[in-house]
Amino acid sequence: MISAIEFRGLTKFYGQRRGIVDLTADVREGEVFGFLGPNGAGKTTVIRLMLGFIRPTEGHATVLGRDVWTSSAAVRSSIAYLSGEPAYLGELTAEETLRFMCRVRELDADTWRPLAERLDLDARVPIRKLSRGNRQKIGVVQVFMGPEPLLVMDEPTTGLDPLMQREFLHLVAEARAEGRTIFLSSHNLSEVERACDRAAIVREGRLVEIRPVRELPGDHWRRVSLVLGSAAPDEAFDLPGVRIVDRAGDEVELMVRGDARPVLARLIRLDVRDLTISTPDIEDVFLGYYDRGAPDAPPAENLVVGGRTPEPSGQTAGRTEERTR
Amino acid sequence: MIAALLRLELRRTRLLVGWLLLLVVAYSAILAIVYPAIRANAANLDLSMKAYPKDFMAAFGMEASLSDPGVYYTADIGILLWPVVAAIAGIALATRPTAVDTERGWIETPMSGHLSRVAYALVSVVVQALTLAVLSVATVGAFVGVGALVGANLNAGPFALAAFAAWLFGCAIASVAMLIGVATLNRGVAAGITAGGLIVMYVFRIVGTVQPDLGWLANLSAFRYLYPTHIIDMGTLPWDEVLGFAVLTIAAWGIAVALFRQRDLVA
Numbered sequence: 001m002i003s004a005i006e007f008r009g010l011t012k013f014y015g016q017r018r019g020i021v022d023l024t025a026d027v028r029e030g031e032v033f034g035f036l037g038p039n040g041a042g043k044t045t046v047i048r049l050m051l052g053f054i055r056p057t058e059g060h061a062t063v064l065g066r067d068v069w070t071s072s073a074a075v076r077s078s079i080a081y082l083s084g085e086p087a088y089l090g091e092l093t094a095e096e097t098l099r100f101m102c103r104v105r106e107l108d109a110d111t112w113r114p115l116a117e118r119l120d121l122d123a124r125v126p127i128r129k130l131s132r133g134n135r136q137k138i139g140v141v142q143v144f145m146g147p148e149p150l151l152v153m154d155e156p157t158t159g160l161d162p163l164m165q166r167e168f169l170h171l172v173a174e175a176r177a178e179g180r181t182i183f184l185s186s187h188n189l190s191e192v193e194r195a196c197d198r199a200a201i202v203r204e205g206r207l208v209e210i211r212p213v214r215e216l217p218g219d220h221w222r223r224v225s226l227v228l229g230s231a232a233p234d235e236a237f238d239l240p241g242v243r244i245v246d247r248a249g250d251e252v253e254l255m256v257r258g259d260a261r262p263v264l265a266r267l268i269r270l271d272v273r274d275l276t277i278s279t280p281d282i283e284d285v286f287l288g289y290y291d292r293g294a295p296d297a298p299p300a301e302n303l304v305v306g307g308r309t310p311e312p313s314g315q316t317a318g319r320t321e322e323r324t325r
Numbered sequence: 326m327i328a329a330l331l332r333l334e335l336r337r338t339r340l341l342v343g344w345l346l347l348l349v350v351a352y353s354a355i356l357a358i359v360y361p362a363i364r365a366n367a368a369n370l371d372l373s374m375k376a377y378p379k380d381f382m383a384a385f386g387m388e389a390s391l392s393d394p395g396v397y398y399t400a401d402i403g404i405l406l407w408p409v410v411a412a413i414a415g416i417a418l419a420t421r422p423t424a425v426d427t428e429r430g431w432i433e434t435p436m437s438g439h440l441s442r443v444a445y446a447l448v449s450v451v452v453q454a455l456t457l458a459v460l461s462v463a464t465v466g467a468f469v470g471v472g473a474l475v476g477a478n479l480n481a482g483p484f485a486l487a488a489f490a491a492w493l494f495g496c497a498i499a500s501v502a503m504l505i506g507v508a509t510l511n512r513g514v515a516a517g518i519t520a521g522g523l524i525v526m527y528v529f530r531i532v533g534t535v536q537p538d539l540g541w542l543a544n545l546s547a548f549r550y551l552y553p554t555h556i557i558d559m560g561t562l563p564w565d566e567v568l569g570f571a572v573l574t575i576a577a578w579g580i581a582v583a584l585f586r587q588r589d590l591v592a
Contacts, residue, residue, distance in 0.1 A: 014589075051437065053436065053591065076436070079437070089337070089431060100329055104435055104439070
C-alpha cells in the first residue's frame with residue numbers, strides 16, 4: 001500500500017528540550033491514522049514538522065512523496081490543517097476568517113458555507129465573542145471544506161460538545177469514504193478508537209508502538225474508582241486483568257481489563273460506598289498499561305521504535321524498552 | 326492568495342494607521358497654521374533664541390532662524406514628531422506578522438495554505454513600506470497643504486523630497502525591527518533594541534552637536550543623515566546618504582526574509 005506520510009528517524013530538539021526522537025512510521029493513503037499520547041509527548045511537534053513550520057534536527061519526513069522541509073509550500077498545498085490551539089484574529093468574524101482561508105487555499109470564497117450551516121456556526125459574530133466550542137467549529141469547517149487529499153488535525157474535538165463531536169466523527173467517516181487520508185493527533189483515547197483505523201502511541205517524544213485501534217489497550221480496559229466503607233487489603237483485588245493504579249486510604253483506583261463479571265462479584269463482597277466506572281483516558285492507559293507492563297497485551301501489528309522494524313515474536317520492542325527502564 | 330494576505334494585513338493596519346494619521350495631520354496642520362505668525366515675528370524670535378547657546382539650539386534642529394521653513398519643519402517635525410511616528414509604525418508593523426503572529430499562533434493559519442514563507446514575509450515588507458509612505462506623505466502633505474491655505478507659501482517640491490527622505494528613514498527603522506523580530510520572534514526584544522538604538526542615536530546627535538570635541542558621536546547617529554533642513558533649503562536629495570539608507574534597508578529586509586525562510590516558526 002502507498003504511504004501518504006513517511007517519517008524516517010524524525011527527530012526534533014528545541015535547543016536542549018526534546019520534541020520528538022527518532023520517529024519512524026508510515027501512514028497509508030486513505031486511512032485514518034491516530035497519533036495518540038499524553039500532553040507533551042511530541043504530537044504537535046510532529047505535526048509542525050509535517051507542515052514545515054519547524055525544521056527536523058535529524059531524519060526527514062515526506063508527505064505524498066515530497067520532503068516536508070525542502071518542498072514545504074507544495075506539501076502544504078496538499079494538506080488541510082487544524083491547529084491544536086487555533087488562534088484567530090478576534091476582530092474578524094468567522095465568515096471573514098473562513099473566506100480568508102478559502103482565498104489562501106485558492107478555494108471558492110463560499111466553500112465554507114455548507115459546512116458552517118451543518119455545524120450550526122454563527123459566522124457573523126466577531127470571533128472574540130465566540131465560545132471556545134464555536135471557535136473550534138471554525139477550525140473543523142476549514143479543515144473539511146477543501147478537496148485536499150490529506151487532513152491533519154491536532155486535538156480537533158477540544159471544546160466541542162458531544163453532539164458536535166459526533167458530527168465530527170461523521171465528517172471523518174465521510175472524508176475516509178472519499179479516500180482522503182487523515183492524521184489525527186489526540187490525547188483522547190475514545191476519540192481515536194471511534195475515528196481511526198490505526199494509531200501510533202507516543203510518549204516522552206518516542207514512538208511506543210503502532211496498532212490497529214481495535215487492539216488498543218483502552219478498547220478492553222475500564223477505570224473503576226471505588227470508595228470503600230471499610231478497609232480491604234490489596235489482595236482483595238487480586239483478580240485476572242485487574243490492577244490497582246492508585247490507592248489513598250479508602251479510595252481505590254483500578255484498571256480492569258476484559259470480563260467485568262469477576263470484579264463485580266468481588267465488589268459485592270466488599271463494603272463499597274461509591275463506585276464509578278469509566279473508559280480510561282490516555283493518561284490512565286499509560287499509568288495502567290505502559291508504565292507497569294501488560295503481559296496479556298495484544299501483539300503489535302506494526303511496530304517501529306527507534307527506526308527498528310517489528311519483532312517477529314510479537315513482543316514489542318517499545319514495551320521491552322519501557323520495562324527495562 | 327498573496328492579494329488576500331495583503332488585504333488582510335492592510336486591514337489589520339487600519340486602526341494603528343488611523344490614529345497615527347490623526348496625530349500627524351493634526352500636529353502638522355497646527356504647525357502650519359502657526360508658521361505665518363512665526364515668520365511675521367521672526368526678528369523677535371531670533372532675538373530670544375540668541376539667549377541660548379548656539380550649539381544647544383542646533384542640537385534640537387534650530388541651526389538658524391525658525392522663520393526658515395526647513396529649520397521650522399525639521400525642529401518640530403523632521404527630528405521630533407516623525408522619528409517617533411516612524412518608530413511606532415515601523416516596529417509595530419515589522420514585528421507583527423512574524424514575531425507576534427508566531428507567538429500567538431495566528432501565523433499557522435495563513436501559512437497552512439500554499440503560501441511560501443518568502444511571499445509571506447514580502448507581504449509584510451510591502452505593508453510596512455506602504456504604511457510608512459502614507460504616513461510620511463500625510464505628515465508633510467498636511468504641513469504644506471494647510472500652509473498653503475493659511476498663506477505660508479511653502480515650496481512643495483523640496484518638501485516632497487523631505488517626505489521621501491522621511492519615508493526612507495522610516496523604512497530603515499522598520500527593516501531593522503523586522504530583522505530583529507525574525508531573529509528573536511519576540512516583539513518586546515525587537516522593539517526594545519530598535520527603539521533603544523534610536524534613542525541612543527538621538528542622544529549621540531545632541532551630545533555630538535553640543536560638545537564639539539565629541540563631534541564624532543554625531544556621525545554615529547542616523548539622525549545626522551537625510552537631514553530635512555538641508556534637503557528643504559537645498560531643494561535636492563543627498564544621494565550618497567539616500568543610497569546608504571537604501572542599502573541598509575534593503576539588506577536588513579533581505580536578511581530578515583532569508584532568515585524567516587529558514588527558521589523554526591515557534592516562539
